[in-house]
Structure formats: C-alpha cells, structure tokens
Amino acid sequence: MHIPDGFIPLWQCAIYYVILIVALYFSLNWARKNLDEKAVPLMAVLAAGIFAIMSMNMPIPFGTSGHMVGGALVAIVFCAPEAAVIVFTLVLLVQGLFFGDGGITALGANVLNMGIIGGVVGLYTFKGLRKPIGKYPAIAIAAWLSIFLAAEAVAVEMWLAGTFPLVQGLAAMGIYHAFIGIIEAVLTVVVILALEKLRPDLLAWNKNKNLGEQKPEPSEVAAK
Amino acid sequence: MNGVGSVRELEKETDKESPLHSMDGRIKLILLIFIIVYAVFSTQLLVMIFLEIYLLLLIWISNVSFKTTVTRVLLLLPFGGFIILFQPFIHPGNIIWTGPIFGITMTDAGLMWAALLMSRLIVALTSIVLLSSISPMQEVVESFRKLGMPREFAMIFSLMIRFLFMFYDELHRISHAQKARCFDAFNKNLPYKWRMKQLGYTVAMMFLRAYEQGETIYLSMASRGFSDKSKLYHDKKKKIGSREYIFIATTIGLVACLQILAMFLFHQWGFVGMNIV
Numbered sequence: 149m150h151i152p153d154g155f156i157p158l159w160q161c162a163i164y165y166v167i168l169i170v171a172l173y174f175s176l177n178w179a180r181k182n183l184d185e186k187a188v189p190l191m192a193v194l195a196a197g198i199f200a201i202m203s204m205n206m207p208i209p210f211g212t213s214g215h216m217v218g219g220a221l222v223a224i225v226f227c228a229p230e231a232a233v234i235v236f237t238l239v240l241l242v243q244g245l246f247f248g249d250g251g252i253t254a255l256g257a258n259v260l261n262m263g264i265i266g267g268v269v270g271l272y273t274f275k276g277l278r279k280p281i282g283k284y285p286a287i288a289i290a291a292w293l294s295i296f297l298a299a300e301a302v303a304v305e306m307w308l309a310g311t312f313p314l315v316q317g318l319a320a321m322g323i324y325h326a327f328i329g330i331i332e333a334v335l336t337v338v339v340i341l342a343l344e345k346l347r348p349d350l351l352a353w354n355k356n357k358n359l360g361e362q363k364p365e366p367s368e369v370a371a372k
Numbered sequence: 373m374n375g376v377g378s379v380r381e382l383e384k385e386t387d388k389e390s391p392l393h394s395m396d397g398r399i400k401l402i403l404l405i406f407i408i409v410y411a412v413f414s415t416q417l418l419v420m421i422f423l424e425i426y427l428l429l430l431i432w433i434s435n436v437s438f439k440t441t442v443t444r445v446l447l448l449l450p451f452g453g454f455i456i457l458f459q460p461f462i463h464p465g466n467i468i469w470t471g472p473i474f475g476i477t478m479t480d481a482g483l484m485w486a487a488l489l490m491s492r493l494i495v496a497l498t499s500i501v502l503l504s505s506i507s508p509m510q511e512v513v514e515s516f517r518k519l520g521m522p523r524e525f526a527m528i529f530s531l532m533i534r535f536l537f538m539f540y541d542e543l544h545r546i547s548h549a550q551k552a553r554c555f556d557a558f559n560k561n562l563p564y565k566w567r568m569k570q571l572g573y574t575v576a577m578m579f580l581r582a583y584e585q586g587e588t589i590y591l592s593m594a595s596r597g598f599s600d601k602s603k604l605y606h607d608k609k610k611k612i613g614s615r616e617y618i619f620i621a622t623t624i625g626l627v628a629c630l631q632i633l634a635m636f637l638f639h640q641w642g643f644v645g646m647n648i649v
Contacts, residue, residue: 152452152493152496152497153408153411153412153492153493153496153497154411154412154452154488154489154492154493154495154496155452155455155489156412157412158409158412158413161412172525176522176524176525179524180524188524188527188528188531188590189531189586189589189590189593190583190586190587190590191528192527192528192529192530192531192532192534192535192586193531193532193535193582193583193585193586193589194582194583194586195528195532196532196535196536196538196539196582197539197578197579197581197582198582199532199536199539200536200539200540200542200543200578201575201578201579203540203543204543204571204574204575216575221579234525234528237525238528238529238532241529242509242532242533242536244500245500245503245504245512246382246500246504246509246512247448247500247504248444248445248448248496248497248500248501249448251408251496252405252408252496252500253408253409253412253496306455311455311459311489312455312458312462313462316462331568334568334572335568335571335572335575337572338568338569338572338573338575338576339572339575339576339579341576342572342573342576342577342579342580343576343579343580346580347580347583347584350583
C-alpha cells in the first residue's frame with residue numbers, strides 16, 4: 149500500500165502534503181489539549197511498536213502473505229483519528245527515509261491513506277456499528293473497512309496520477325486488500341480483547357470507569 | 373519491510389568515515405531529497421541516467437559498499453516494480469506486440485512510461501540508501517529539528533528512533549521463543565484460526581509492551597526533570613565548511629546543467645532524451 153517516489157506527479161504530491169500539514173497541525177493540537185504529559189513518550193514508543201508490528205509477515209488464505217497496518221487499531225484505542233495521524237506520519241517518515249518503503253515525495257499521500265483514511269474510517273465505523281452489532285464485530289468491520297478503503301484510495305490516487313487505470317486499479321487493490329483486511333480485522337480484535345483483559349485502563353472508552361487500579365506487573369502480563 | 377538485520381546493518385554503515393559521513397546532516401538531507409524531487413519532476417531517461425551516475429559517484433566517495441547498496445535497492449524494487457510491470461500493457465499508444473491470449477497488447481508509450489517509472493524509482497531508492505548509509509538516524513532527526521520541524525514532533529520522532537531498536541530486539545526474542553516451540557505461522561498443517569490467534573497475541577504483547585515501556589520511560593524521564601519544554605536532542609554545532617559548499621555547488625550545478633540540456637539538447641538524442649508523458 150506504500151506508494152513509492154515517482155508514481156505521483158509533483159503538483160499532486162504538493163496537494164497531499166498540504167493535507168498532511170493541516171492534519172498534523174490539528175493532531176498536534178489535539179495531543180496538547182487531550183492527552184496528559186505522558187503523551188510524548190507514549191506516542192513515540194507506540195510509533196516504534198507499530199513500526200515493528202508492521203514488519204511482521206502474516207499468512208493470508210490462498211498462499212500469499214501480508215502485514216498488519218494498525219491505523220484503525222491506534223484510532224480505536226485512543227478514540228481519536230488524530231493519534232493515527234501522528235503515529236503514521238512518524239512511521240511512514242522513518243520507513244521512507246531509511247528503508248525506502250514508501251516515497252518521500254509520496255509521504256503526504258501515504259499518510260492520507262494509512263493514517264487519515266485508516267484512522268477516520270476505522271474509528272467512525274466502530275462508533276457507528278458499536279451499538280447495533282456489538283463492540284467486537286464493530287471493531288472487526290471497522291478494521292477491515294479501514295484497510296479496504298485505504299487501498300481503494302491508493303487506486304484512486306494512482307488513477308489521478310495517470311499511473312494506473314481506475315477500474316483495474318480498484319479491482320486489483322480491492323480484491324487483494326479484502327484478504328489483507330481479514331488479517332487486520334482478526335488481529336485488531338485480538339489486540340483489543342487482550343488490552344481489555346490485561347490493561348483495560350489503556351482503552352479510551354474505559355478512561356472514565358473506576359477500574360480499581362488493577363494494573364498487572366509486566367512479568368505477570370508476559371506470563372499470561 | 374525490513375527486519376532487525378537491516379536496521380543494525382544500516383547503523384553500521386553510518387559508522388564509516390568519509391567526507392560525506394562527516395558533512396553537516398542538513399546539507400545531506402536537503403540535497404538528497406532535492407535529487408529525489410528533481411527525479412520525480414523530470415520526464416527524460418537520460419536525466420535519470422546522469423543522476424544515477426552522480427549518486428554512484430557519491431557512494432564511491434562515501435566508502436559505502438556497492439554490493440550492499442545494489443542489494444538494498446534490488447530488495448526494495450518489488451514494492452513499486454509490481455505496478456511498473458503492468459504499464460506496457462495498460463498505457464495507450466502504438467501497439468508493438470499482441471499476446472496470444474486475452475487480447476493482451478504492449479504499447480511503445482507504455483514501455484517508455486514503465487522505463488521512466490523504473491528509472492525514477494531506482495534514482496529515488498539509491499538516494500535513500502545513500503542517505504541512510506551516511507547519516508545516523510539521530511542525525512537526520514537533529515537535521516529536521518534544525519530545519520524547523522515542530523518541537524513536540526521532533527521530540528516524538530527522536531524518541532521513536534531510540535526505541536525502534538529495542539522493539540526489533542523484542543520482536544526477535546518473541547520470534548525466537550516461538551521457533552523454539554516449533555511454531556511457524558506459515559505451517560499449513562496447523563489450523564489457520566489458531567495461527568492467527570497466536571499472531572494476534574504476539575501483536576498484543578508488542579502493543580502492551582510498547583505502552584508499558586512508554587509509561588516506564590515517562591516516569592524515569594520525569595524523575596530526571598523532564599517536562600514538555602525539555603530538549604531531548606543534542607544541538608551539536610557543526611559549521612558549514614568548504615566541503616559542504618562544494619557538495620551544494622556540485623549538486624545544484626549538475627541539476628541546473630541537466631535541466632538546461634533536457635530543454636535544449638537531450639530531445640535530439642533519440643528515445644533516451646525524449647520527454648515521456
């Protein structure tokens with residue numbers, strides 16, 4: 149899903165960069181207002197963690213493999229798409245600058261797809277479906293949809309750039325990421341289930357509940 | 373994506389000594405990104421060839437291993453290469469080949485467009501490989517900060533780089549422990565659902581450890597006087613000297629010459645000099 153350098157013309161890259169700068173401005177404001185002073189190290193370590201998670205190859209049915217993205221996961225955990233924007237700008241900047249995974253000129257487009265679209269679609273689908281179908285089915289659908297729509301956004305951007313025809317692009321990206329999305333959905337649910345079980349205080353929707361300060365020791369968590 | 377091996381190898385390359393390694397980080401960052409931007413702007417194959425030769429010359433000057441550079445570029449090519457592969461068959465133009473089945477056709481314009489995309493990708497990846505081989509990650513963060521990156525963002529960026537290595541080690545340990553128990557996520561003899569559950573727990577553990585580490589780090593930082601106004605990076609004063617000026621003049625001079633030649637001369641040199649749109 150990472151668009152490399154050279155696939156999008158410079159003037160379009162400039163538009164995506166403007167979107168990135170505006171999103172980052174609002175996200176940093178959100179972080180200052182809504183998160184406590186732990187936010188700086190927490191965001192940094194979380195970005196490093198997401199970076200490592202993205203390097204794990206997972207098996208997909210029918211013999212291929214893919215990796216988790218985590219845009220919906222970060223947005224749902226923090227109940228804010230702004231968190232996904234900050235984390236993914238960092239992750240994609242490091243991937244682009246040091247590992248050549250995703251371009252520097254295409255950074256704006258990549259953050260738009262994985263951070264902004266991934267985070268917004270993930271969170272608001274979850275919020276919309278949570279009551280009618282239940283928390284975990286809503287998380288699964290939100291995570292799947294976040295990957296699917298982010299992939300379709302890549303197809304649209306490639307079409308706008310004149311690099312790939314729209315219909316074929318939508319079909320190819322859609323079919324492949326419909327399977328990748330299954331991994332994203334399963335893993336997002338498993339991670340949130342584990343967080344709910346082991347550290348419910350970390351989930352934004354539990355912040356106002358009295359959880360009795362039952363924070364287990366890291367060794368206890370590892371043993372579980 | 374690259375694993376822990378490449379993260380470590382990357383840092384080893386930056387320990388080498390050369391005129392480019394010791395140069396101011398901002399100059400390296402700006403000029404190599406400038407080369408990428410110019411490659412994306414340009415539409416002539418000949419320009420890409422000259423840019424690649426210049427980058428290879430810089431790699432030679434910087435004592436970075438050619439073998440490592442070529443291997444890294446080749447490993448990264450498939451990411452964009454897959455899309456490039458289709459270009460000769462989807463781009464409109466004069467048909468130069470018709471396939472025996474499904475009416476597949478290859479066009480001259482598609483072939484040229486694919487060649488342009490591939491050459492752009494190679495130039496961009498060579499620039500990135502060179503940048504990451506001559507600049508330690510922390511130096512790049514400092515350069516961004518000096519170039520005006522917002523303070524909070526630079527601080528998060530700096531901390532993220534520090535913990536990247538720790539998380540790769542953590543992932544490596546988890547993967548070793550799983551291998552020691554004969555767990556293979558790609559083993560088709562195991563039920564798919566069960567494999568996904570195990571991978572899910574691994575990701576959850578990484579996520580939890582990231583959180584817990586974040587809290588521990590915050591507490592240790594706060595106990596050492598950390599506040600949201602603290603500086604987490606070293607503001608090393610490096611003067612921009614003659615080497616930096618030579619590098620700036622050479623790179624900008626080369627790009628200016630290439631642009632003038634691209635406008636007035638290259639188009640006479642056949643398909644390598646034609647504008648591909």
